Amino acid sequence: MSEFKLPDVGEGLTEAEIVTWKVSVGDQIKVNDIIVDIETAKSIVELPSPYEGTVEALLVDEGQTVDVGTPIIRITSADEPATDGPQLPDAMTAGEFAAAGDLVPEPVATPAIKAKEERQSVLVGYGPRATSTKRRARKGAVASVDTEKVPQRSIRALAKPPVRKLAKDLGIDLDSVPAQGDIITRADVEAFAGLRAQPVVEPVDTKPSTSTSLEDQRIPIKGVRKMTAEAMVSSAFTAPHVTEWVTVDVSRTMELVAQLKTDERFAGVRVSPLLIVARAVCLAMRRTPELNASWDDAAQEIVLKGSVNLGIAAATPRGLVVPNIVGADSKTMPELAQAFAELIATARDGKTQPAQMSGGSFTITNIGVFGIDAGTPILNPGESGILAVGAINKRPWVGDDDEIVARWVTTLALSFDHRVVDGEQGSRFLADVAAILRDPALALTF
Secondary structure, eight states, rough: OOEEEOOOSSSSSSSSEEESSSSSTTTOOTTOOOEEEESSSSSSSEEEOOOOOEEEEEOOOTTEEETTTOOOEEETTTTTTTOOOOOOTTOOOHHHHHHOOOOOOOOOOOOOHHSSSSSOOSSTSSSSOSSOOOOOOOTOOOOOOOOOGSSSOOOOBBBBBHHHHHHTTTTGGEEEEEEOOSSSSHHHHHHHHHHHHHOOOOOOOOOOSSSOOOOOOOOOOOHHHHHHHHHHHHHHTTTTTEEEEEEOOOOHHHHHHHHHHTGGGTSOOOOOHHHHHHHHHHTTTTTTTGGGGEETTTEEEEEEEESSSSEOOOOEETEEEEOETTTTTOHHHHHHHHHHHHHHHHHHHHHHHHGGSSSSOEEEEEEGGTTOOOOOOOOOOOOSSEEEEOOEEEEEEEESSSSSEEEEEOOOOOOOTTTTTHHHHHHHHHHHHHHHOGGGGGGGOO
16 A cells, blocks of 8 residues: 655745645555646646556545645555455545445355456456446345435536636635536636626615625635745845836838748647747847846856756736746747747746746736836746737837838836846847837847
């Protein structure tokens, strides 16, 4: 019998929340079978089993946060002798087990028939999954039972871990949420929450209400939100931030985006202005490497990074995460586009691994997708620069001939660590990025 203890799946993580069990008591599992989804301070991670055998007990409930090193599951090896007689799994009470419909007796078979059948585990509710729903008879049970009248275990609502997390935070039972498709989506949960929040009209009481407020809602600070809060406080009160802005005509960048969408080298990936921004950032780093650096206070050194590990801030149901593209400066445009597609898809599915969110050297945050023109982004700890890209809209613009025309315009906001980056360096970097977005052909000169 083996107990699997919660491992440290990241860099110095101390705890994690059990999000969704992928196995049940009695399941047969093999080494590397996914047994549980856990939520760390950085991401949702799938844990594989290090053992082969039968699941004897789930030692931690879904939604419970436990320390690294805590036993979470007990597995009986296939070569271990089973205990005679029926036993109840640790995760269920006797009443729950009886109501689950697992005590259907097995019809009596002749010795000749039994010899041809593969022997199953003698423990009730244990053993490998089989196509038959038969179980060993309880002592004193009748010889035959109408299985249609036996209570069956309820089928659990299907939903991805981030959706389960959202429902839990909102205090919603997923089994009560109507789904538009095969599984419950975030939209289904939000729609249900909106309906549930509608006030009930009482026609009998015609007196004006003295209070129109709803009850306060408390959301536990944990997981990604906890890590983000700690990181932002540390950054804001450690690195002296300076933010500069520039408004730029990006009409030629928009023309390039339209052209790349028809290029067969970009087939199957989404091409957006953010891809051109990322390329411009990598090129501008060549003239101003201080924006791709970090401050080592212990060694009293400025560390200039050998490559650009470009972080992309992504809003997910679990909060803000910043996975990074390793070696973004060495990738071609099609390679960078593919890396973008994989990064964003993984982040939105809540599957970003802790290793993908460490080691970043510069970050881009696209606040324009929310219709925002500009902001003052806070640095990720350990980085010396972050660029916020505002909304790209058509605006009146004074052209070279002094005529006012409609052009695609955006605002870029660069925050940098003034210990590492001087004003002249920050301004040059921002001006270079703006120049490339104004005329992408200038990229050939960098």
